[in-house]
Amino acid sequence: MIHISEVGPRDGLQNEKKILPIETKVKLINQLVNAGIKKVECVSFVNPKIVKQMADAEDVLKQIERDPSVSYGGLVLSQSGVERALKTEVDFLNVAMASSDTFNLKNSKRTVEDSLKELSKVIHDGVTSGIKMIGVVGTSFGCPYEGRVSQNKVLKIAEKFLEVGCKEITFADTTGMANPNQVSELVDEFYTTFGKEITLALHFHNTRGLGLANTLAGYQAGVRHFDSSVGGLGGCPFAPKAVGNVCTEDMVNMFHQMGIETGTNLDKLIEIAQWLEVEIGHELDGMLMKAGSS
Ligand code: ZN
Secondary structure (H helix, E strand, O other), X not given: OOEEEEOHHHHHHHOOOOOOOHHHHHHHHHHHHHOOOOEEEEEEOOOOOOOHHXXXXXXXXXXXXXXXXXXXXXXXXXXXXXXXXXOOOOOEEEEEXXXXXXXXXXXXXXXXXXXXXXXXXXXXXXXXXXXXXXXXXXXXXXXXXXXXXXXXXXXXXXXXXXXXXXXXXXXXXXXXXXXXXXXXHHHHHHHHHHOOOOEEEEEEEOXXXXXXXXXXXXXXXXXXXXXXXXXXXXXXXXXXXXXXXXXXXXXXHHHHHOOOOOOOOHHHHHHHHHXXXXXXXXXXXXXXXHHOOO
16 A cells, blocks of 8 residues: 655645646645545645735635544645744645755755754654654756765654654655666665665656656665655755656556556546646646546
């Protein structure tokens, strides 16, 4: 069984120029849940002046129909973000930083060490309030400014996240630099270091067309939790040339064709992608939304 964390409403919409009205965002999240998605990254608690797409985070969370079997969450990058998030009804928070100094400095004006210090407090505050905190290591497979990032660096950040109370770790390929061999090597190293009982998730972008290949490599190495975006929506406003996340319905199709369950309804996901494309106003990258399910 594959556990999907749908990140389209956050990672996806955050990178779109067009700002969707709140009703459309709420409808998107409700529809994804209706299609069987059990975990949604709905919003991010970042500076609304810098990321206007996410300025209505609190209202989005207030207006969605809550399904008690679904986990609703958001992204935080700083202390001010977690303070906002803790006033809402989030079930989980993704706490993210990059593994290279250059990317962190450009993204949050902090070094890796300083980011870790601030995020340790953020994680502590979340855990104390009973929120499930997930540590996301961005640029885990390469940094657009520094190139390949050493496994050791990535694992050290994961170690710190776990030490301060994260219950899960996500390795994110922020700018689509991973290849399947690298994925299985890093996953193997993670399980060897921390054991298989720690939940590891993978977050790929399809920037260089290797999103599904990397997903499969992660699956074969033992990972069962994957982030994806309906329609292949997404990117990162701070990452040069980043394109969308792995497309949810394309990934679901791959697993279903292989006889592996995802708990989701492929036809409903395709319908959502087709509807979203009209709302966004430009073509989305998903394949199944054009080809249809077989
Ligand atoms: Zn991303």
